[in-house]
Amino acid sequence: xxxxxxxxxxxxxxxxxxxxxxxxxxxxxxxxxxxxxxxxxxxxxxxxxxxxxxxxxxxxxxxxxxxxxxxxxxxxxxxxxxxxxxxxxxxxxxxxxxxxxxxxxxxxxxxxxxxxxxxxxxxxxxxxxxxxxxxxxxxxxxxxxxxxxxxxxxxxxxxxxxxxxxxxxxxxxxxxxxxxxxxxxxxxxxxxxxxxxxxxxxxxxxxxxxxxxxxxxxxxxxxxxxxxxxxxxxxxxxxxxxxxxxxxxxxxxxxxxxxxxxxxxxxxxxxxxxxxxxxxxxxxxxxxxxxxxxxxxxxxxxxxxxxxxxxxxxxxxxxxxxxxxxxxxxxxxxxxxxxxxxxxxxxxxxxxxxxxxxxxxxxxx
Numbered sequence: 001x002x003x004x005x006x007x008x009x010x011x012x013x014x015x016x017x018x019x020x021x022x023x024x025x026x027x028x029x030x031x032x033x034x035x036x037x038x039x040x041x042x043x044x045x046x047x048x049x050x051x052x053x054x055x056x057x058x059x060x061x062x063x064x065x066x067x068x069x070x071x072x073x074x075x076x077x078x079x080x081x082x083x084x085x086x087x088x089x090x091x092x093x094x095x096x097x098x099x100x101x102x103x104x105x106x107x108x109x110x111x112x113x114x115x116x117x118x119x120x121x122x123x124x125x126x127x128x129x130x131x132x133x134x135x136x137x138x139x140x141x142x143x144x145x146x147x148x149x150x151x152x153x154x155x156x157x158x159x160x161x162x163x164x165x166x167x168x169x170x171x172x173x174x175x176x177x178x179x180x181x182x183x184x185x186x187x188x189x190x191x192x193x194x195x196x197x198x199x200x201x202x203x204x205x206x207x208x209x210x211x212x213x214x215x216x217x218x219x220x221x222x223x224x225x226x227x228x229x230x231x232x233x234x235x236x237x238x239x240x241x242x243x244x245x246x247x248x249x250x251x252x253x254x255x256x257x258x259x260x261x262x263x264x265x266x267x268x269x270x271x272x273x274x275x276x277x278x279x280x281x282x283x284x285x286x287x288x289x290x291x292x293x294x295x296x297x298x299x300x301x302x303x304x305x306x307x308x309x310x311x312x313x314x315x316x317x318x319x320x321x322x323x324x325x326x327x328x329x330x331x332x333x334x335x336x337x338x339x340x341x342x343x344x345x346x347x348x349x350x351x352x353x354x355x356x357x358x359x360x361x362x363x364x365x
Contacts, residue, residue, distance in 0.1 A: 001249050002269045005304065005350045008227035010247040011238055011257070012180070015209035016221045019242050020079050024203060028082055031200050035086040035164075037093025041194040083207045095165055098204075103157040105130075105138045108168050113137065116187040122340070122363065137173050137185055149216040157184075160205075162197070172201050180222035181209045199237055206241065230264040231304045233346065248272045268304060305349035307342070314353070315344040321362040335363070 001007040033039035086096050113133050117123040140157035147154050155176050162170035170188035174181055183205060188197050206223050213221045228246060229235045238244070239261060245254040248271055255272040263270045270276070316330030329335065329344060348356045 004269070006229045006231055007249070007269045008229055009249065009260070011225050011228040011244055012247075012254070013206065013223045013225065013241050013244045014221055015181075015206045015223045016213060017243055018079075018206050018210075020077060020203070021240065021242070024199075024240070025077055025082075027196055027199055028079075028203060031195055031197075032082070032086040034195060035089065035092050035094045035096050079203070080207050080210060083204055095163075097163040097166075099161040099163065100153060101159055101161065102144060103138050103140055103159055103173070105134055109133075109159070109161075109171055112168055112171060112189060113187050115189065119190045137171075137187075140175075142175060147217070151215045152212055152217060160201075160208075162188075162201075164192070170197050170201065172205065174205065176212075177220075178217075179219045180224050181205055181212075181220070182224040183226055202241060230261070231268070231350070233307065246272065250274070305352070307345045307349040310345040310348050312341065315341065315348050315356075318344055318348060318356045319358070319360045321360050323363075326360055329361075 030039055034041065086092070087098055088096070110130055110133050114125075114128050117128045118125055142156045144156035145154055153176060155178060158174050158176060160172040160174060161168055162172075168189075169192050170186070172186050173184040175184055176182075183202070186198050186201055202223075202225065209221060209223045223241075225238045225241070225244075227235075228238050239257055242257070244257040246257055246260040247254055250271040251273040253273055260270070260272050263272065263275050267276060316328060318329040319326060320329050320332065320335070322332050322335065344361070347361060351359065
């Protein structure tokens with residue numbers, strides 16, 4: 001990990017101590033309102049407001065809606081109740097059905113995986129195979145073990161399937177273990193990106209851990225979200241589920257995420273048990289110090305530029321392998337969409353100008 005440009009730290013959350021944030025409450029309410037039919041994702045004004053606690057789009061008069069908002073706000077936000085509110089509602093516009101089942105293959109799951117990998121991860125279609133899907137997300141070394149407690153699924157590998165109007169739109173691949181729920185992978189239909197269903201699914205999985213604990217599995221209260229990479233913008237959201245911990249890679253002890261995050265803001269790699277000490281600040285007698293010292297740097301971390309400061313011009317000269325031909329990124333017009341540009345800027349920031357021009361970045365299409 002010390003030599004990696006992007007060290008991976010194991011992250012976990014104590015589900016019983018989870019504090020839902022205002023933005024997370026908004027996300028759940030927006031999701032529920034879409035199922036209810038009172039949220040229109042194509043309406044810009046609807047996207048900007050009306051998502052706070054209990055804030056629903058008007059069906060009746062404004063005074064009636066204000067009363068709804070005041071009632072829910074005053075009674076507090078019941079995460080378990082609200083997260084389950086949209087499921088199997090026959091009186092709402094859309095029908096949401098959640099199916100929790102043992103890990104298994106179906107054509108419908110594979111087709112969703114195929115669509116997700118190609119559109120979200122830009123995988124080469126020829127490499128997104130049924131066999132690969134089975135090996136990656138269906139087959140598991142875990143043996144299923146039943147549990148005597150009622151309303152518990154047992155231990156093993158599972159798929160939590162999200163059906164919207166009888167269409168499979170997402171699958172969470174989860175391991176349920178005696179002490180935790182571990183999130184292995186999540187795939188979804190890109191057509192429903194506006195629901196932020198990946199972040200929503202994490203909240204639902206936190207609730208599941210709470211429910212299993214309350215059903216009698218007293219050791220099961222941890223939720224593992226896989227790995228956290230501080231310099232990866234796409235993983236920043238994992239730190240928003242509080243209070244979380246990161247695992248020290250040397251002592252295998254857990255440390256508060258907030259403490260770890262402050263250290264990772266300054267250092268690319270940190271043992272949280274033995275954080276590096278900053279050097280003495282420059283003085284009149286010692287105006288120079290080693291700016292390449294790995295023990296202390298200002299933001300950004302060593303070897304990592306700020307992706308937001310990388311310009312479109314900077315990434316033009318990156319060598320890429322596209323359809324078997326090596327060219328400079330700037331010479332391939334069909335790659336110049338915002339999503340790919342942002343990915344190239346993250347790559348450039350991670351490896352630096354010199355290596356970006358010497359190494360070859362391979363695209364799978």
